[in-house]
Amino acid sequence: GENVEQHPSTLSVQEGDSAVIKCTYSDSASNYFPWYKQELGKRPQLIIDIRSNVGEKKDQRIAVTLNKTAKHFSLHITETQPEDSAVYFCAASIRGADGLTFGKGTHLIIQP
Amino acid sequence: EPEVTQTPSHQVTQMGQEVILRCVPISNHLYFYWYRQILGQKVEFLVSFYNNEISEKSEIFDDQFSVERPDGSNFTLKIRSTKLEDSAMYFCASAASGANVLTFGAGSRLTVL
Numbered sequence: 001g002e003n004v005e006q007h008p009s010t011l012s013v014q015e016g017d018s019a020v021i022k023c024t025y026s027d028s029a030s031n032y033f034p035w036y037k038q039e040l041g042k043r044p045q046l047i048i049d050i051r052s053n054v055g056e057k058k059d060q061r062i063a064v065t066l067n068k069t070a071k072h073f074s075l076h077i078t079e080t081q082p083e084d085s086a087v088y089f090c091a092a093s094i095r096g097a098d099g100l101t102f103g104k105g106t107h108l109i110i111q112p
Numbered sequence: 113e114p115e116v117t118q119t120p121s122h123q124v125t126q127m128g129q130e131v132i133l134r135c136v137p138i139s140n141h142l143y144f145y146w147y148r149q150i151l152g153q154k155v156e157f158l159v160s161f162y163n164n165e166i167s168e169k170s171e172i173f174d175d176q177f178s179v180e181r182p183d184g185s186n187f188t189l190k191i192r193s194t195k196l197e198d199s200a201m202y203f204c205a206s207a208a209s210g211a212n213v214l215t216f217g218a219g220s221r222l223t224v225l
Contacts, residue, residue: 034213036155043203043216044155089155097143099168099206099215102155 001028006103014111019080021106023090024072031090033066033073034100038087047088048075077108079110085110114138116217118204123224125194133189133220135204144187145147145214146179148172155203161187194224 003026007023013019025033026060049066050057050073057064066073073092077084087107091100117136125131137144140217159169161179176192187206191198204217 043218045216046213049213091155096209097145097212098160098204099157100214101157111203 001100002030002092002099004090004101004103006090008106009104010107010109012109012111013080015080015082016022019075019084019108021075021079021088021090021108022072023092023103025072025091025092025101026071028068028071028093029087029095032093032096033103034091035075036066036089036091037087040086041063042109044089045055048095052096062072082108082110082112084108113140114215114217116204116206116215117215118202120179120218120220121218122221122223124194124225127196128193129134129219131194131198131222133191133202133204133222135183135187135189135217137187137204137206138208138215139185141206141208141215142177142210143167143207143212144181145207147205148219149203149219150200158189158202191222194222196224198222 004024031052036044037047038044051064061078063076085104088104091101092102119134122208123162147155149155157170158173160167178190201219201221203219205214
């Protein structure tokens with residue numbers, strides 16, 4: 001089955017700086033890669049996703065890049081703000097929302 | 113904005129007891145899922161459900177687990193005989209189609225004593 005590795009487990013950045021979280025996946029058939037943000041004690045919420053026919057997608061301060069050859073994808077957050085502090089999970093699936101495999105999460109800490 | 117609703121928000125039970133967690137998916141969604149998250153760990157897929165049957169399940173979803181859609185709105189997860197290691201947050205999620213994004217509920221925290 002699919003295996004998703006996510007790094008780093010904890011990331012601390014100064015407010016205003018950029019943050020990058022990286023994930024690798026094992027199943028070359030995976031074609032859907034969402035990123036979820038989970039604030040303490042709350043539900044995971046989709047913040048951005050990318051499908052395998054696209055190499056990069058951007059939504060304001062958030063961007064995701066996908067390298068299918070290397071089987072890795074990354075989340076980029078620019079101009080970080082205190083409300084960006086949360087745990088971020090990457091995920092991969094070969095069938096869209098079906099059977100998502102999640103990474104272990106990255107605890108992003110924004111230092112004031 | 114439509115939401116996935118889950119009840120109860122927190123349930124405490126004794127080991128060996130049966131537990132039923134309830135979910136009301138978004139009304140026009142056709143695909144339903146259960147995930148669990150042990151405290152401080154990643155979200156893990158349990159089961160997906162479509163057209164009144166299980167479409168996929170993980171190795172975590174063993175014989176002590178079952179799902180049901182008893183009516184047109186509810187989607188339930190039953191744990192027959194709870195173990196200590198079943199303590200986790202259980203998230204229900206739904207999607208309009210298999211290719212669409214998941215919307216998660218707020219979760220049901222299960223504590224097994």
